[in-house]
Amino acid sequence: MKIFKMLFSKTAAVVLAVMLQIVLIAVTAMYFSTHYAAVQIACSVIGLLALCHLINRKQTPEFTVAWMFLLLVIPLFGTVLYLLFANPRLTPWQAKRLSGARERSEPYIRREQAAEVPEIADGYEGIAHYLTSQTRLPPYKGNRTAYFASGEEFFADLKRELARAEKFIFLEYFIIAPGKMWDEIHEILLDRVRAGVEVRVMYDDMGTLGKLRSSYAKKLRREGIDACKFNPCRPLVSGVYNNRDHRKITVIDGRVGYTGGLNLADEYINEIHPFGHWKDTAVKIEGSAVRGLTLMFLQLFDGTAKRLSDFSRYLDTEAEVFDEAGFVQPFYDSPRPLDSDQIGENVFLNMAGAAKKFLYVSTPYLIPDYNLLTAIANAAKRGVDVRLITPHIPDKKTVFRITRSNYAYLMRAGVRIYEYTPGFIHAKGWVADGEAAFVGTVNLDYRSLVHHFECGVMLYGTPSIADICADFEKTFAASQEMTPENCKQGRLPTLGGAILNVFSPML
Secondary structure, eight states, X not given: OHHHHHHTSHHHHHHHHHHHHHHHHHHHHHHHHHHOHHHHHHHHHHHHHHHHHHHTTOOOHHHHHHHHHHHHHSHHHHHHHHHHHSOOOOOHHHHHHHHHHHHHHGGGOOOTTGGGGGGTSTTOHHHHHHHHHHHOOOOEESOEEEEESSHHHHHHHHHHHHHTOSSEEEEEESOBOTTHHHHHHHHHHHHHHHTTOEXXXXXXXXXXXXXXOTTHHHHHXXXXXXXXXXXXXXXXOOGGGGOOBOOOEEEETTTEEEEESOOXXXXXXXXXXXXXXXXXXXXXXXXXXXXXXXXXXXHHHHHHHTOOOOHHHHHSSOOOOOOOOSEEEEEEEOOTTTOSSOHHHHHHHHHHHHOXXXXXXXXXXXXOOHHHHHHHHHHHHTTOEEEEEEESSOSOHHHHHHHHHTHHHHHHTTXXXXXXXXXXXOOOEEEETTTEEXXXXXXXXXXXXXXXXEEEEEEESOTHHHHHHHXXXXXXXXXXEOOTTTTOOOHHHHHHHXXXXXXXXXX
């Protein structure tokens, strides 16, 4: 029965349709290149034009080398792939809708607090000013933050706050999957709907592929939950599907907000263990900074669901002021042309450049581009205690090989690398000098840094940073420090990792 369900599922249909299109493209390319000399010449010319376009894009060396190889070795097929998949930009209609939602939200952005950051940030005020200039979301003071070192802690707190909702609940997640976590949240949402609370849910269609029925959003709408799917998957070969909503946001009544690495599925709370113990983190915000998360949600929800929300209803509210030190700055990162910069990567570059004493980083995938890899190495070379935590049990073996292939370069620079031996670490966290920290959704890979919609929170001088530092120390103790000896993979795996690294921008 399960086999029949799988064979006739939407996932199987999409995979089959995509495979048929790829085979058709390949067969057509081989046929023309074999039988028609004139077509071969035309293909070479097209390939050279594509190559010129590639070189003039001013992309990272990794991106340019990977696509250059394909364009030179298989000009026709490489050009087709390049045109389909090498452009991380949104389609014109997507960009128009999402840009329109951002423009309508402009009057509600609060910027008055940005000038006070230098008093507290101790050298990290540049990051705050950069984010304000690029996202127009300021750092906020007078907030209360709480850091969750596990999915179990996050889940317990989230349920309590959801049950207290009186006005509205916004949920935006890459993955929602049936099971203990989502089923309990779903029941709370239904209860709040019956109490007159407005509930909106947005999830990524690719992230839930094989987990939710294609009609699940309709089911939620019938239950009174305003639900939509981001960038629905169609059985077509297209680079548009690279642009996924990888963000994780919860907003409750505009008074409480959450973000971090956690999705709404059972592995995140260790109800199931596909890759050993699942280590993840999140941050909770109370106060005026929740407006930033509310704004981010409304912008993307309106652009996706084709809505015109009354922003004032959710943003023109007086937030509670807490007597807690520091600043909190939510931010987003989106594909071009919505954002001309790779905002998440630039935040990390600035953190690596500003660190003076120590820089701790946790990431499930260590596949940064040359600029970020060099910035991390340079921090260690100038005497900063740089430590990275990656998984010991991978969820993707190919990506794990590429991750390990970057160890040697970093270790030679003095970076200490730890693998989380209990299982898989999915947390995306940075902390520098105990003064500034990032908690969010941005992975250190090309897909996350370039293609995806991402989000996060920068913390400057908040008490919760001490909890983040303590969690890093605890995680180091539970991990194995890697050395040139214990991370040797043999000649063939090393060669395989090196080859895969060339194509990392395509993964």
